[in-house]
Amino acid sequence: MRATIGSLRDLMGDACQAASVPKDKAAFVVEHYLAGELRGRTSHGIAKFCFESRFFPQREGSPQIVRDQGALAVIDARREIGPISAAYAVDVAVGKAADLGAGIIGMINTQRYGILAQWSERIAEHGYLGIVMNTSRAEATVHRGRTPVLGVNPLSFAIPTLDEPIVADMSTTLAPMGVLWEARRTGGPLPPGCFVDEHGNPTDDPHAATSAVVFGEHRGLALSLLLQILTGSLFAFPMGAAVKSTWSTGYTFLALDPSFGGQVTGFPEHNTQFADAIRSAVTRDGAPMRLPGQASKERADHALATGTVELDDAVFRRLQARAAGDFASD
Template identity: 65%
Template sequence: MTTACTQAGVPGKGIDRVVEHYLDGELRGKPSHGLAKFAFESQFFSQRVGPPRIKHERGAMAVVDGQREVGPLSADFAVRLAARKARRLGVGVVGMVNCQRYGILASWSEQIAERGLVGLVANTSRPEATVHGARTPFLGVNPVSFAFPTSDSTVSADMSTTLAPMGVLWEARRSGSPLPPDCFVDEHGAFTDDPDAARAAMVFGEHRGFALSLLIQILTGSLFGFPMGERVDSTWTTGYTFIALDPTFAGQGEEHLVANASLTDAVRQAATREGGSVRVPGQEGKDRAARARKTGRLTLDEALYKRLQARAAGDFTSD
C-alpha cells in the first residue's frame, strides 16, 4: 500500500496516514471500507490538485474546496479545522466538496473526540438509496458516525443509513458473489441478491431510517450549497460534513468526561436476556483491530492481494 501511494504521487508526509486509515477499516472488520476500497480509490490518487483550501468562512462554519485531495488527507484537514473552531467558538461545522472518498467514518469522529470534543461526521453519495415501498433511488447512502470522549477512552458509532453499504454491491459485482438478503432492490423495487440486477440500496428502519437519512442529506448538501440527489454525479460533487462540539462551553468544565464514562459503564453492566452484557457501539471493531495488531498478521483473499500487488506495480485500473 505504501508503494502504491508512492507510485500514485501521494505526498510523502501523508502516505502513512492514508495507509493507516484503510488498514484500520480492514482490521475493524469492515472489508468494504478497508483494503478493497483502497484498491478502488487508489485509481484517483494521482488526480489530486493540491491540499484543501477554505473557500468560505464565517463564524463557526466553513466551506472547504478539497481540490481533489486524497480522501484521508482531505478529511484530516476538515477535522482539524472543525476542532479549531470548536475550541474558539464552542462549535465547528465544516462542509467539504471536490475531494476523493475515504473509508470508515469513525476514524474522523474519533479524531475529534480524542481532542475532548463531541464529533459527528457524515457524507452523501449519488442517489443510490431508496426507502421501504419505493423502487426509485433518490437519497445518498448517507452514512454517519459520532464519537464522544470519556475520562479514560472514546466511544464511537459508525453506520450507514442503508442496510448494507454500496461497497458491498461493488465488491459483489467484481467477484460475482451474491448480495446479502433483503438489502438491495431491483428496478421493480423487489429485493434481490443478484448484484447485476440491483438498482438501489434499501434504507434501514422504514420511515425512521428515511427521516434520519433525509436529515443527513440536508447536512451534507443544501446546508453548504452542495449538490443533492441527481446533482451528485461524481466523486467531486459529493458532500462531506464534519461537526465538532466543545462541552466546556456549556459551563461544566471537564465534568462531561466523568459523566460519559459513567454512562458507558452502565451500558456495559446492563444484562441481556441471555445473561451477557450490552455491547458498547464500536467496541467490537476496536477489539478486533487490537487482536489483529497484536498478532501482526492479516488474512486476505487472493484476488484482493493480487489487486494490491498490481497497485504497487503502478497498475491502478486492472481488477
C-alpha cells in the same frame, strides 16, 4: 487467505509511491485504509484502497477554506486524497470548537476515504463531541421503494470519556455500497434483503441491483433525510440526483464543545458514568451490554496481536497490481 499486516502495509506503500502520493502523506493514507480492514470493515479497507488509489493522481492541490463565517466554514478539497482532506477538515473543526465552542464544516470536491470512525474519534480525543457524515450519488431507496433518491448517507459519532472515546460508525442503508461494488468484481451474491432491482424487488444479483435499501423503513428514511440536509443544502451542496460524481459529494464534520465559556463542566465524566451504566446492563442471555464500536476494536486488537488478517484472494491480487503500478485492472 491470511496476509500479514506488514506485507499489506508494504504493498499499499508501494501503490502510493506509484500513484505519486506525497512521501510525507503516504503512511498516513495507508494506515487509514488499513485500520478499516483491521476493524472488520472490509468494504472500507484494502478493497476500498484498491478502488480509490486509481484516483490518487487526480489531486489538484491542498484543501482550502472558501467560505468562513463564525462557527461555519466550507472547504474546497481540490480533489485531494480522501484521508488527507478529511484530516484537514477535522483540524478546522477542532480549531473552531476551541475558539467558538463549535466547528461546523462542510467539504466538497474531495476523493473518498474509508471508515468515518477515525475522524469522529480524532475530534473526541480533543474532548469534543465529534460527528462526521457524508452523502453520495442517489443510490438508496426506502423500504418497498424502487427509485433511488437518497445518498447512502453514513454517519459516525464519537463521545469523549475519561478513557477511550465511544465511537459509532454506521451506514443508513442495510449494507454499504462497497458491498455491491465488490460483489460485482467477484461475482459473489449480495446479502439478502439489502438491495433492490429497478422494479423495487429484492435481489442478491449484484448486476441487477440498482439501489441500496435504507434501514428501519420510514424511521430510517427520516434519519437519512436529516443527514442528506446536513451534507447538502446546509452548505449549498448538491443533493440526490444533483450529485453527479465524487467531486460534487458533500461531507460534514461537527466538533461541539459544551464546556465553552465554562457554562458546562464534567462532560467526559458524565459520559463515562453513563457508559458504565450501559456496560452493567445485561442481555436476556446474561451477557453484558455491548457499546457501539466495541466489536470493531476487539477485532482490530486481535488482528494486531496475531499480525495477520483474513483477506479475499482477489483483493490481494488487486493490491499487488496497484503496488506494481497497475491502476487500470479491477
